[in-house]
Amino acid sequence: MNMKITMLLTILMVPVIAFAAEQKMSLKVSGNCGSCKKRIVKAASTIDGVTDASWDKSKKVFTATIDDGKTNVETVKRAILEAGYDVEDAKGNDEAYSKLPECCRYRDVSHD
């Protein structure tokens, strides 16, 4: 293939690669109930580039689709920690946790 065509194809491919950045993510996130779910989903959804955020109450698993041109898993994880919820091995923000309604304090009470 001649050099000019190769270069042209390379240039044309760049936007395709740049926009094909959506990826699924999942994290283990502690929580108790529907209110926890709302807080977790809200914390993640406020980040630009996060869509389809959800949290499975029985599995304690958070899932979302992220546009990795705009954000990343680490940013989402930090937002959920800030809301007071434990993510994977990291402990959620204590101050935010202490402000949760009593029924949502998953470290002390469980609805399972």
Ligand SMILES: [Cu+2]
């Ligand atoms: Cu709750």
